[in-house]
Amino acid sequence: MKQLHLIPYIITILLAFSCKPKAEQTPAPILTDTALENAIIYEANIRQYDPEGSFKAFTKDIPQLKQLGVKIIWLMPVFPISETKRKATGGDFASLIEDETERKKMLGSYYAVSDYTKINPEFGTIQDFRELVKTAHQNNMYVILDWVPNHTGWDHVWLKTNPEFYAKNNKGEITDPLNDDGTSKGWGDVAQLDYSNPDMQKAMIKDMMYWVETEDIDGFRCDHIEPTPVAFWKKAITELSAKKALFMLAENDDPKFMKTDLFDMEYGWKAHHLIKEIVHKEKTLKDFDALMEYIDTTYENDDIIMNFVTNHDENSWAGTIQERLGDAAELATALTYTIPGMPLIYSGQEYNLNHRLKFFEKDSIPKTKSNMWALLEKLGTLKTTNIALHGGKAKASYKRLHTGNNQVLAFKRYKENKELIFIGNLSDSLQTCQLPITGPFKDYIKDKSLTHQENDTLTLQPWEYKILVE
Template sequence: MKKVVLLLVVFSFLISCKDEPKKDNLEETKEDALSLAPVDNEMLESAVIYEANIRQYSPEGTFDAFTKDIQQLKELGVKVIWLMPMYPISEKNRKVTGGRDVEDIEDPEERKKYLGSYYSISDYSAVNPEHGNMEDFDELVQTAHENGMYVILDWVANHTGWDHQWITDHKDWYTQNEKGEIVDPINDETGESWGWTDVADLNFDNQEMRKAMIDEMLFWVEEHDIDGFRADAAHSVPTDFWETAAEEIRKVKPVFMLAEADNPKDLFHNAFEMGYNWEGHHLMNSIAKGEKSAKDWDDYMKKVDSTFQDDDYLMNFVTNHDENSWAGTVRERMGDASEAMLAMSYTLPGMPLIYSGQEYDMDKRLLFFEKDTIPKTKGKVYPLLEKLGELKNTNPALNGGKKAASYANVNTSAEDKIIAYKREKNGETLYYVANMTSEPVSFKAEIEGDFTEYMSGSEMSFSKDKEMQFGPWEYKILINK
């Protein structure tokens, strides 16, 4: 009799479960994402950021193809994924390789291969069908969250594509010339066009447009659980817009905000956590070419120390989508100095960036307006990034956020040739020492003690009176034993 009763109870339970309405995918995504703590400064201290170019990441160019590899990014110490714009792209005035407009191409089949600029957006609240659908996007975000990574979207506030519905419905939301014609973005200093003829300049004097823009940003946070934004051309948009947007978004949940800007101090404190280290990056390129010296780097770091407040920090990089497509590959720009510069980008205050394909020794310029594909064979750089990522994730001496480890220049007898600095926090000490020339250098450095050279695992002793010899572009990362 007990068995019969038990069977009836189980049967009733199964029937009741069957009758319960199923949750939709979005609700499940939101519930699963709750297991990931909100963005906070502690996590950002040790984070590596990955710039994902969905179009070029795989032969398919889809969300799904990238999602399959998200778990692998943990091997590189990635904690933040920045998605390049994945919104629908305008067809009107679409740019093609070589600076032409798509209208200049008569052959309709030839036209099809030109997909346009990621930054010419026709709809802020949709995904580009090139990449898949919104469910595919949600799966990407959910997978990232399940693997302890945060997702930020590239937000293009300065302009829209010419197909955007706002142009039809709200012409006054755009900048116009004397004839009342909507114009592409203008250089405020020269009064001339930047040449970005595939986009229409937005008018931030219009308060209705500002509100609509913030509503579009909130859509992705509230409905799709994204964790922040990278602000394209942040310096071209009024700072008070970013401050208001950040304030409204943070009423929903904490987010991480990255500004494509490296100068205006007021961009940081009320809107953004991190900016771009553009000046430092360009200096790295110049040092690699022999145009600047190690002494120039020391002077630059003194400038950073006096310009920015203690809780400001910058994103360090040897490549990104702009540099790769327009200025050249890492190898083109940095040559034999590439590895030393990459290691330096991880040991500086701030957050290091990996751009899609960099981990696979990519030595080609990715096409910008057409379909292309990154390599997928692990060579020299992948294990290097694994090792550097582990160090960044685990050693407090490389904390780079609002409570960054200290940074101090180390004097050497060859200040024009040797970059040397010390990072310290919570009892951990790290030195970066590098010969930033194409010739061997003998030098003495004000470093005392016994260390483990992190990259090789070998033991090294330094003293102020000991002369060291480094080969061309040789570097050491020294950690206290």
């Protein structure tokens, strides 16, 4: 009979545990506009982060990212990947590989999601994921998930339970994403969702809400949003943000997704490509000036542009930083920190990654700190401590400085009583220039004092740059 007296106690204990939030997370630091002003975002490729390729391996290094000034961690998709039509290296389906050992090496695309509310076992468990988020929050960082709203993998449960959620051709067949002319985009491993279906939109928002309410994530990087309607994002972001302040990043460069109460930040694709074109003498600084004018007049004052020299797409498909920028790599990196916006670091960039990471199978980044770690740490300190580099919703001002040389870019960033000047030789030959600046400065990168009178001649080596601070 005594055992029966334990039943109410056991029930009470079970109820107490069941009422706890599933994630049992450390509360996230409160996301404010102020926190975004000096933020640096880090794209984490968990699969390729190290030989282990796990949440646990990445979590151990989160405190180190603080040395680089990282404030936002963007996790590439953490969801299970569909087996059906899984892609392999070379672009074919893994199922076509006869050798079983080789076939098993093909892990597929992160962007062929089979379940929006589960964790890819390749990376670990939900508990491992929660520990990652907890560690980030303890280090005053935010975690955003890479969300794939345009399509799902072919194993997704909706294909069985809700085929009406998907786009169909004139034969009534569910299709992979198509171009405007009806040809395939080449993404045969995914099925196109139909955003004219309101029930599908509700289901999508519900799955996004799971991560906000249950796992306490801090926002989303939304993949390939151009085909999705603005009206959906107005509804989704309004509902999600009602639960907590979120940071929303759009993979796009169209201001229509950046209007009031929509996305906070989008890709600086135009600047990314233009810098490369200038380096390769395909464009000039006149084009750079035109782009800065376009951004200033087209976007709203609180829109944020993400500046980068590499990311997962560029590295795997367009080439390494060294392949694309050569000796101009360091200058281009410094530009991403000094022009208005938020700089991105992609996994491996801090370790001088110099090979194209495999996209559909296991690979690994180097983990030896050298000159690039030191540069990013130095630029990170400047970005996070100098208000003249604020790049968020109350960004520092930008003013182009004339140099008398169409190969030398110079501009001033300023806010309140702080100023910073960038000067860069965007050519592979020695250049001289004159600058309309006067005063003693510190050459921040070289940590040397510099005195300059207005219209003094300055000589710059090929691809040399200076960041002058007071």
